[in-house]
Amino acid sequence: MPATVETPTGAAHxxxxxxxxxxxxxxxxxxxxxxxxxxxxxxxxxxxxxLHTGIEKSCEAKTYTQxxxxxxxxxxxAPLSNxxxxxxxxxxxxxxEVPKRAQYIRVLLTELTRIASHxxxxxxxxxxxxAMSVFLYTFRERxxxxxxxxxxxxxxMMTSYFRVGGLALEPPPGWLDKVRRVIDSLxxxxxxxxxxxxxxxxxxxxxxxxxIISAADAIAMGCSGPMLRGSGVDYDVRKAFPYSSxxxxxxxxxxxxxxxxxxxxxxRVAEIxxxxxxxRQAMEKVPxxxxxxxxxxxxxxxSREEMKTSIEGLIYHFxxxxxxxxxxxxxVYQAIESxxxxxxxxxxxxxxxxxYRVKVRAPSFVNLQSLSKLAAGxxxxxxVACIGTTDIVLGEVDR
Amino acid sequence: xxSQEADKNPVVHKLREWDAQAVAEVLEFRGETTVVVxxxxxxxxxxxxxxxxxxxxxxxxxxxxxxxFPLEPRFEVNYHLVSIDRRERLRLKVRVAGADCVVPSxxxxxxxxxxxxxxxxxxxxxxxxxHPDLRRILMPDDWEGYPLxxxxxxxxxx
Numbered sequence: 200m201p202a203t204v205e206t207p208t209g210a211a212h213x214x215x216x217x218x219x220x221x222x223x224x225x226x227x228x229x230x231x232x233x234x235x236x237x238x239x240x241x242x243x244x245x246x247x248x249x250l251h252t253g254i255e256k257s258c259e260a261k262t263y264t265q266x267x268x269x270x271x272x273x274x275x276x277a278p279l280s281n282x283x284x285x286x287x288x289x290x291x292x293x294x295x296e297v298p299k300r301a302q303y304i305r306v307l308l309t310e311l312t313r314i315a316s317h318x319x320x321x322x323x324x325x326x327x328x329x330a331m332s333v334f335l336y337t338f339r340e341r342x343x344x345x346x347x348x349x350x351x352x353x354x355x356m357m358t359s360y361f362r363v364g365g366l367a368l369e370p371p372p373g374w375l376d377k378v379r380r381v382i383d384s385l386x387x388x389x390x391x392x393x394x395x396x397x398x399x400x401x402x403x404x405x406x407x408x409x410x411i412i413s414a415a416d417a418i419a420m421g422c423s424g425p426m427l428r429g430s431g432v433d434y435d436v437r438k439a440f441p442y443s444s445x446x447x448x449x450x451x452x453x454x455x456x457x458x459x460x461x462x463x464x465x466x467r468v469a470e471i472x473x474x475x476x477x478x479r480q481a482m483e484k485v486p487x488x489x490x491x492x493x494x495x496x497x498x499x500x501x502s503r504e505e506m507k508t509s510i511e512g513l514i515y516h517f518x519x520x521x522x523x524x525x526x527x528x529x530x531v532y533q534a535i536e537s538x539x540x541x542x543x544x545x546x547x548x549x550x551x552x553x554x555y556r557v558k559v560r561a562p563s564f565v566n567l568q569s570l571s572k573l574a575a576g577x578x579x580x581x582x583v584a585c586i587g588t589t590d591i592v593l594g595e596v597d598r
Numbered sequence: 599x600x601s602q603e604a605d606k607n608p609v610v611h612k613l614r615e616w617d618a619q620a621v622a623e624v625l626e627f628r629g630e631t632t633v634v635v636x637x638x639x640x641x642x643x644x645x646x647x648x649x650x651x652x653x654x655x656x657x658x659x660x661x662x663x664x665x666x667f668p669l670e671p672r673f674e675v676n677y678h679l680v681s682i683d684r685r686e687r688l689r690l691k692v693r694v695a696g697a698d699c700v701v702p703s704x705x706x707x708x709x710x711x712x713x714x715x716x717x718x719x720x721x722x723x724x725x726x727x728x729h730p731d732l733r734r735i736l737m738p739d740d741w742e743g744y745p746l747x748x749x750x751x752x753x754x755x756x
Contacts, residue, residue, distance in 0.1 A: 247736065248734075248737060248738070251737065255721075256746055260752045294628065418656050418682065419656075419710065420710045421708065432682065434657075434682045439685045529628065530627065530632075531627070531630060532630065532660070534659070543660055543678070545678070555664070556662075556746075558660070560660040565713070568710060568713045
């Protein structure tokens with residue numbers, strides 16, 4: 200390419216390079232328009248929408264219960280986090296209190312989700328930067344967590360296990376033993392990944408000082424999750440606005456101050472370890488017996504037993520699955536800490552059985568916006584590292 | 599709907615003290631406070647809320663629209679603010695008519711509003727006055743109509 204090119208978007212001495220939407224390191228169908236000065240990135244503009252499926256519009260045509268299956272498909276690496284956030288929003292709208300046992304199981308499973316999601320991130324990000332073997336190890340452990348999800352909910356990924364008012368099913372017997380087996384093996388495995396990466400000179404060279412965003416910029420750009428904590432801002436929705444009894448758990452919010460790709464890597468690895476601690480505490484707290492759903496006739500389906508033996512139970516069962524239930528008119532916003540940051544559901548009701556509006560505040564969507572800030576002034580190869588540590592899931596970005 | 603209780607909220611109180619005109623209405627629902635701000639006061643109010651040290655709503659979490667079609671004013675634009683230091687949330691609401699759905703942009707207050715406003719423009723057709731780059735973001739550039747409006751059919755136009 201000649202040194203001076205006339206382009207519609209760039210000055211004469213820069214050239215425009217299109218990256219994606221089909222590109223292995225863009226984690227789905229992300230397109231980035233790079234403006235380059237030689238090898239140096241002048242600006243990197245993400246172009247999104249290739250995976251837009253109109254989930255928010257579809258929600259308006261479904262009952263509150265049916266929407267849960269759509270939420271799985273937003274952030275497909277953390278479906279339980281989406282389930283949880285949506286259910287909490289609808290429960291807030293109705294004013295439902297969920298039994299403690301269900302709350303602890305929810306915490307346990309969403310923390311496993313966080314571990315699984317961060318494992319995928321460590322593995323794929325390492326592949327992006329040329330370290331092949333980490334991927335094989337992290338996916339091995341992730342698969343064990345997926346097996347727990349399958350055992351508990353019947354599905355590896357599209358779980359839809361959390362329902363308004365509690366859980367879909369009583370967890371099968373022996374499930375906590377399976378969780379314990381995985382959780383006991385994990386700390387050693389995390390040490391293995393750290394052996395492979397944390398002191399690896401190539402890894403440090405590719406991540407340290409790359410993609411720096413200051414704390415002030417990260418807040419102004421609305422970054423959340425490890426993106427924000429990697430820049431030294433102590434903001435975690437689990438601590439700041441506790442939900443689902445998180446205030447009863449003992450854990451630390453992990454922060455780093457450098458604000459570069461390596462800091463975000465450190466935050467995520469440390470979060471895996473914190474999540475292991477939370478899962479252990481939750482395993483202690485979950486009572487062996489107890490209700491998994493709150494009593495709310497007409498909103499929460501009766502148990503199978505009750506449905507088959509009482510006429511009221513049968514009527515409620517029939518009505519809930521045909522017409523659904525109608526929360527009072529109003530609007531609520533509920534946020535949780537998903538593996539990627541602040542995931543929020545804004546649910547508005549007009550008093551009918553279908554949501555009037557469901558808006559997803561997707562952390563990936565907001566985090567991706569700062570890509571140009573991260574990549575400007577760096578080499579093309581660093582763009583891959585920057586996209587990687589933003590940890591986007593396009594299903595959630597495009598919705 | 600303005601209750602005494604809502605006025606006890608220190609944020610609402612401070613906002614009123616600063617400029618009573620900026621607070622048209624205060625709504626309380628399920629422990630969430632919503633302040634309805636007249637459109638012409640929105641930018642000043644957001645500047646005040648983000649910069650006033652005792653409030654410091656430095657984090658804009660989300661912007662989203664509700665379409666009340668066929669009622670008028672048809673659109674409600676909601677801003678979800680977070681104060682990270684004070685661990686507090688606040689929702690601002692601006693009501694605009696369908697025939698004149700223009701809202702001042704808050705990108706100068708919170709740069710993150712850029713994509714949020716583009717999304718609301720793309721899906722609802724709300725125009726943000728002063729936005730640096732108001733283009734469609736999720737839908738194709740040549741798309742006709744605004745899909746999340748209530749008069750737009752779920753299956754789309756054929």
